[in-house]
Amino acid sequence: MKNLRAESLDALRGFAIFMMVLSGSILTWVLPAWMAHAQCPPPSGAFDPSVYGITWVDLVFPFFLFSMGAAYPFAIGSRLKRGVAKGKLIIDALWRFVKLTYFALFLYHINPWALSAGQPQTAADWLITLAGFVLLFAIYLRIPYQLNPWVRRAIHWFGVAVSAAIMYWVDTRNGGEVDLFKSNIIILVLANMAAFGTIIYILTINRPWARVAVLPFLMGIILCKNLDSTWQQDVFNWSPFPWLYRFDFLKYLFIIIPGTFAGEYLRSWISSRASETTPAPLSYNWATALVCILSAVLIGLNVWMLFDRILLANFFVSLAIVLAIRVLIPFMPSASEFLGKLVTLGGYLLMLGLVFEAFDGGVRKDPSTFNYYFITSGLACYCLTAFVILCDIYRARFITAPFSLSGKNPMIAYVAAQLFTMPVLNLCHIGDAYTLGFFEQSPFLGFIHGFIITSLSILIAAMFSRIKWFWRT
Secondary structure, rough: OOOOOOOOHHHHHHHHHHHHHHHOHHHHHHHHHHHOOOOOOOOOOOOOOOOOOOOOOHHHHHHHHHHHHHHHHHHEEEHHOOOHHHHHHHHHHHHHHHHHHHHHHHHOOHHHHHHHOOOOOOOOHHHHHHHHHHHHHHHHHOOOOOHHHHHHHHHHHHHHHHHHHHHHHHHHHOOOOEEEEEEEEHHHHHHHHHHHHHHHHHHOOOOOHHHHHHHHHHHHHHOOOOOOOOOOHHHHHHOOOOOOOHHHHHHHHHHHHHHHHHHHHHHHHHHHHOOOOOOOOOOOOOHHHHHHHHHHHHHHHHHHHHHHHHHHHHHHHHHHHHHHHHHHHHHHOOOOHHHHHHHHHHHHHHHHHHHOOOOOHHHOOOOOOOHHHHHEEEEEHHHHHHHHHHHHHHHOOHHHHHHHHHHHOOOHHHHHHHHHHHHHHHHHOOOOOOHHHHOOOOOHHHHHHEEEEEHHHHHHHHHHHOOOOEEEE
């Protein structure tokens, strides 16, 4: 059976990466506070946990996590249907954990800012970063050509050996020691989610109630973590390898697991259409357009009102929009049953999060609160709804193609700005300090700086997707 693929899910993943790279490349210190993490306001960017609310920047990571969870029914469901044993799937999940952890370690060590050790980057730093980008192809590229198995293995292990040597050199130069705590924290969290989220899904694939039942137990340990002399605190703080795993990472299962339900709804809909001999073309009307627009408006309003702390109005306006979308769905000529389930899930999670908004002082990303997981998961459902309408119903590829193509190649899309675009621009003296000074002159130019770098990076990932050069774990 051919693997099912959801273009809308690829687009959501690509959109999340686009916004993630953009948030890291715009010149935040010359932009208003809503263009940065809510708890790291400009111009200093210093972390302030007393700030509550979220910005669009605080949505990008949970949106990616949600798309990761939504992909499990496609990747795992297809393999189960082909007869792959659950034990084999669990072993593969653990092996993926190892490969993603190595990716997190190497990505940190070839970061040009890590290579320069706090000093201005030199041409050598940028060249080493570019070499690291090439090595990642040797390690993770699913080579689309016919090669002998031993040649493939030789290329892979050559990349691993050289990359390990580079990491050793970076850590031990100037008398240092190997430090496994030096890794990319975002990728390390994703590695843990790839392991724990996948295993939980495999074991509960036919028992969704059991999947949900895991969450209250996690919540109990997290809520009790600060109570001295309790076993819950001991469990939360225990780790055999703190550089590799921390219980605190498991909090993101509150986003991953809702994503699996959205993925099941989406896969069931795509599967039913694929089973039809001649599937009817998807059509649209005024209700389709309104659902798409209102879904986007709902996301934007929550970001604005939660950031400005307009809480009561936000609750009732969000409730009105949630109900309006649910009422409009049956009037859509296509995908109404599937989208009805998706927006029902999203509406429940969003309103649950808004009811709990006052808990622990208010919603915030870091240190993250439970209302943050519920609100962002709910908004991710509506973002996926908008992409289903754009990708599958309107077929608006002129809008969605860059996102869906880069979403098929998320590892390249995530690192291209740091490991390729910025090194090339700096080696050509286009992205160095002199050019940077130009973009620091106004907030608009500070945004344009990030948009240019992000667009180039996403196009690079899309180009590799076009030629079927995929990095895979």
